[in-house]
Amino acid sequence: MPSDGQDIGPKDEELVRRAQVGDRPAFGMLVARYQDRVYNVVLRLCHDRADAADLTQSTFLRALGAVGNFEARAGVYTWLYRIAVNVTISHLRLRSRKTQSLDQPDRTGRSREWAAPEGASVEESIDRAEELERLRAAIARVDEEFRAAVVLRDVEGLDYAEISRVLEVPVGTVKSRIHRGRAILRELLTGEKPKRGNEDAEL
Amino acid sequence: MKTPSFEPELLSAYLDNEVTPEERSRVEAAVRNSPAAAAELAALREIAARVRSLPREAAPVDFAAEYLSKSDPPRAAARASRSEHNLIGREPGIIRIHRATLALSSAAIVVLSTMAGWMAHRAARPTPADSPSVALNAPAPPSAEVAKGRDVTGGSAPIALSDRTRSEKLSAETPTTPETVAEHVGDAASDEAAVAIAKPERTADESRTGIAAPGDTPIAANEPSASLIAAGAPSDIANEIDLSIEVIDENTSPRRMTDVLFRYLSAGGPRPSEAVRDASSVAAAAEGVVEVDRERLGRALALIAADPARGANVRISGDYALLAELMPTAATLAFAGEPNSPDERADDASADAPVAPTSDDERMFAVRHKATGSREMATPSPAPPVNAAPPPAASPGRATRYAAERRPTTRETPLFADPAIAEELEFLRIIEEMKRGDADSASQPEQSGIETKLPAAKPSADGAGRAASKTATEAPSAVPNAAPAGEAGRAIDPAPGSQTTAITAHPSPPPASQPAARTYRVRVRHVPAASPR
Numbered sequence: 042m043p044s045d046g047q048d049i050g051p052k053d054e055e056l057v058r059r060a061q062v063g064d065r066p067a068f069g070m071l072v073a074r075y076q077d078r079v080y081n082v083v084l085r086l087c088h089d090r091a092d093a094a095d096l097t098q099s100t101f102l103r104a105l106g107a108v109g110n111f112e113a114r115a116g117v118y119t120w121l122y123r124i125a126v127n128v129t130i131s132h133l134r135l136r137s138r139k140t141q142s143l144d145q146p147d148r149t150g151r152s153r154e155w156a157a158p159e160g161a162s163v164e165e166s167i168d169r170a171e172e173l174e175r176l177r178a179a180i181a182r183v184d185e186e187f188r189a190a191v192v193l194r195d196v197e198g199l200d201y202a203e204i205s206r207v208l209e210v211p212v213g214t215v216k217s218r219i220h221r222g223r224a225i226l227r228e229l230l231t232g233e234k235p236k237r238g239n240e241d242a243e244l
Numbered sequence: 245m246k247t248p249s250f251e252p253e254l255l256s257a258y259l260d261n262e263v264t265p266e267e268r269s270r271v272e273a274a275v276r277n278s279p280a281a282a283a284e285l286a287a288l289r290e291i292a293a294r295v296r297s298l299p300r301e302a303a304p305v306d307f308a309a310e311y312l313s314k315s316d317p318p319r320a321a322a323r324a325s326r327s328e329h330n331l332i333g334r335e336p337g338i339i340r341i342h343r344a345t346l347a348l349s350s351a352a353i354v355v356l357s358t359m360a361g362w363m364a365h366r367a368a369r370p371t372p373a374d375s376p377s378v379a380l381n382a383p384a385p386p387s388a389e390v391a392k393g394r395d396v397t398g399g400s401a402p403i404a405l406s407d408r409t410r411s412e413k414l415s416a417e418t419p420t421t422p423e424t425v426a427e428h429v430g431d432a433a434s435d436e437a438a439v440a441i442a443k444p445e446r447t448a449d450e451s452r453t454g455i456a457a458p459g460d461t462p463i464a465a466n467e468p469s470a471s472l473i474a475a476g477a478p479s480d481i482a483n484e485i486d487l488s489i490e491v492i493d494e495n496t497s498p499r500r501m502t503d504v505l506f507r508y509l510s511a512g513g514p515r516p517s518e519a520v521r522d523a524s525s526v527a528a529a530a531e532g533v534v535e536v537d538r539e540r541l542g543r544a545l546a547l548i549a550a551d552p553a554r555g556a557n558v559r560i561s562g563d564y565a566l567l568a569e570l571m572p573t574a575a576t577l578a579f580a581g582e583p584n585s586p587d588e589r590a591d592d593a594s595a596d597a598p599v600a601p602t603s604d605d606e607r608m609f610a611v612r613h614k615a616t617g618s619r620e621m622a623t624p625s626p627a628p629p630v631n632a633a634p635p636p637a638a639s640p641g642r643a644t645r646y647a648a649e650r651r652p653t654t655r656e657t658p659l660f661a662d663p664a665i666a667e668e669l670e671f672l673r674i675i676e677e678m679k680r681g682d683a684d685s686a687s688q689p690e691q692s693g694i695e696t697k698l699p700a701a702k703p704s705a706d707g708a709g710r711a712a713s714k715t716a717t718e719a720p721s722a723v724p725n726a727a728p729a730g731e732a733g734r735a736i737d738p739a740p741g742s743q744t745t746a747i748t749a750h751p752s753p754p755p756a757s758q759p760a761a762r763t764y765r766v767r768v769r770h771v772p773a774a775s776p777r
Contacts (some may be wrong), residue, residue, distance in 0.1 A: 073308035080303035094304050100362060101307050176294055194260060195295035201262045220256035220288075227291045 050129045051116035060108045068108065072101050075118060078197065085192040086129045088181035096132055100125040115206050122193065122207040130185050179229040187222030194219050256287050259292060483534065486764040487541065490559040535763040 050070065051059075059067035079100055084093035104111075105125050111120060134223060180188060186208075191201045201219075205212045228234055257263045258271040274281045 069312040071309045072311055073306075076303040076307045077300070079298050083444065084301065084682060085298065098305070098307055098310075101311065118505075142308070144763065172294075172624070173298065176298060191295060195292050196298060196300075201257070216253045216257050216262065219260070222252040223256055223288050223291045224252075226295070227287050230291070230294070231287070233287065 057108060057117055059113055060105075061111070066103060071104075071117065071121075075165055076101070076119050078118070082122060082192060085127050085196050086126065086185070086188060087133060090175060092132065095127070096129050099128050101218035105126060116203075119203055119206045122199070123209065124196070126189050126193075126207060130189065131220055133185055143191055175230065179226050181183060182229055183222050183225050187218050187225060191222035191226065198244050255281070255288055256292075259285070259289055435767075485767045487766045488559075488561045488767045489766060490561075499738055534765045536766055537763050541764050541766060 051067070053071065053074070056067045056071045056074075060071065076097060078092055080097045083096045083100070084090060087093055087096060100121065104121055109239075111117075180192070183191065189208060190204060193204045194201075199207065201212050201215045204215045204219075208215065208218075210218075254263060254267055254271050258268060271281075271285075275285055276282075551755065
């Protein structure tokens with residue numbers, strides 16, 4: 042569960058309250074606290090660093106515009122993730138309706154992960170880069186709704202209830218989407234079609 | 245064996261510890277008793293672990309600082325809500341253009357570009373002596389024009405260079421394809437690269453589709469790591485080097501980059517092998533020439549293209565068509581040869597060739613739009629130099645335009661499994677087929693001017709095929725004399741700190757000299773950081 046910086050400095054709810062009365066530094070602290078997490082969620086959803094940066098900014102600007110109406114029933118991170126996922130999915134749907142740039146995959150800046158850890162051989166470095174690229178490409182091919190559930194679970198570590206609040210769907214749907222998303226990923230990465238776990242089970 | 249039934253979703257939920265005790269017992273019983281369920285659980289666990297292994301990244305922008313530095317955050321928020329999807333600014337929070345503004349700006353750009361081109365055309369009447377000092381001249385007037393008796397003397401179209409500073413570096417004349425290539429060099433301060441091929445006039449279809457002719461606006465490519473720069477590499481040509489890759493030795497990474505390049509060039513991949521060991525020894529010697537097939541070369545160049553950080557320390561020079569094909573994202577070409585212009589259609593029709601279906605034309609434009617119509621604003625090309633020769637009176641046929649770029653192609657397999665890459669390669673394959681068909685039509689009948697039926701390019705994968713056959717009646721001079729005679733140009737060195745790979749392209753050798761399948765000679769070497777090229 043995200044809690045970057047929660048233990049240091051004011052709590053999220055306090056920052057929101059201050060932001061609601063026009064305390065700009067308070068909102069700035071919220072942004073600083075969550076910008077990396079929001080950026081990573083968006084990046085895994087949209088598969089494009091340039092877009093991810095834009096969409097992260099849009100997320101915070103939207104949050105700024107809506108902070109006055111925010112009710113602290115849900116966590117701030119849930120609220121921010123919800124905005125981020127909605128903004129990103131809207132963007133992806135809009136993009137899918139338009140023609141896309143052919144060189145888009147190359148704008149992901151995947152090279153940042155190209156470098157292997159210190160001491161790694163060139164082979165390890167390349168293997169790792171290729172593995173990450175395969176994985177990233179596979180995630181990008183999963184349907185948005187499944188992708189969002191998997192990313193929130195496996196990248197962000199949210200539990201099903203939190204994902205349910207972010208995606209605004211029932212927990213059962215979250216369960217189904219995560220399983221379906223992983224099954225699709227498995228098929229994309231390994232070529233194996235998932236079997237029914239109980240296919241040899243008897244009723 | 246009896247095992248309790250359960251919903252498949254429970255396996256994932258079980259992995260995530262999101263099951264009730266009763267569900268847990270059911271799953272565990274199933275996993276104990278059913279190898280399939282156990283295997284499924286293991287596979288899901290592995291997938292989840294792989295996704296979790298994706299490295300986290302820091303946000304590239306300190307949004308908090310940006311927010312706090314803004315003077316009027318409520319207004320910024322309002323702007324953001326209004327222009328939610330109007331993500332044109334590449335620097336987040338710095339440039340955001342409203343749709344209406346964008347439309348007006350685009351219209352203004354088109355109008356101004358057209359006016360500038362017209363004025364330049366009027367001001368500079370074509371004479372052979374008028375060839376601009378900054379120009380890529382066609383080696384011969386388009387044969388179609390000769391055949392039709394049109395005035396094509398000095399018909400070299402001007403190169404449209406949007407960056408005057410850089411254009412000064414492109415001081416030598418370089419024979420190139422008859423349509424005349426104009427490269428828009430990307431802004432040195434940005435990662436963006438831009439390539440455009442000049443096209444004299446907007447075609448009717450372009451007007452209809454609303455896509456600016458590349459001659460009007462240099463087409464911004466989004467490749468972050470590379471610019472295609474028009475220039476020559478005569479020494480490489482003389483030494484039969486198809487491609488020269490220079491790794492600037494600023495720190496330790498170029499050495500690794502060179503090693504990697506050699507591995508890909510020699511072994512076709514990162515796996516160790518005898519060839520790799522040999523290549524490493526070559527790399528250790530800091531320079532070597534590798535003969536490599538197209539696929540390996542493509543993989544090596546893809547590594548550079550995928551790696552802006554290292555790509556900034558790499559200079560590539562070589563054959564234009566080869567670079568354009570193997571680094572498609574670096575050389576996002578706005579192909580000037582789509583059969584969309586009225587002239588071309590008339591040519592085709594007059595030769596009894598089936599006219600390419602409109603849907604295909606539209607598809608080409610759509611794909612080109614995809615190649616170029618990203619969220620970057622296409623910046624207008626400046627007016628041609630005052631002494632620049634005007635564009636040809638009519639566009640030359642596709643055959644003449646593509647002949648000089650012809651290369652045999654064997655690569656059909658995408659380098660990456662990424663569907664966008666695959667789509668791009670499919671696009672390039674179609675283009676290649678068009679080029680091949682056109683080059684064929686340019687090479688044989690044009691020698692004698694005899695009308696000849698030629699085999700057609702294959703239909704594209706989506707069924708929007710090219711014409712089944714076509715004719716060509718162009719004169720011998722349409723076949724370009726592609727090999728440059730002398731100094732063809734200079735490479736543009738990447739600016740210090742720039743994230744731009746310097747890529748230098750020279751015109752392709754004559755198609756006739758290329759065997760059907762061949763290897764490419766690639767020179768890789770280290771270059772001291774301070775060394776001039």
